[in-house]
Amino acid sequence: MTLTLLSKPGCHLCEDVRSSLEELQSDHHFALEEIDITTDAALFARYRYDIPVLLRDGREVARGRLSDRELLGILSA
Numbered sequence: 001m002t003l004t005l006l007s008k009p010g011c012h013l014c015e016d017v018r019s020s021l022e023e024l025q026s027d028h029h030f031a032l033e034e035i036d037i038t039t040d041a042a043l044f045a046r047y048r049y050d051i052p053v054l055l056r057d058g059r060e061v062a063r064g065r066l067s068d069r070e071l072l073g074i075l076s077a
Helices: 012-028 041-047 068-076
Strands: 002-007 031-036 053-056 059-063
């Protein structure tokens, strides 16, 4: 499974989600990618007010603030 975090520099919510995912990664064995939406005009236009956005194998599964419980649910789905 691959989780992709759409984020941008200076986003504290994005940093929180990234940190939580990095902690969960060793126990749940998933690949983690991060895409800076400011490097892609289309992604920035689509998500600029909704980050962080989390994709699981390319499909959107969450937006905004995510708790560890929500992340565990995404990983076990």
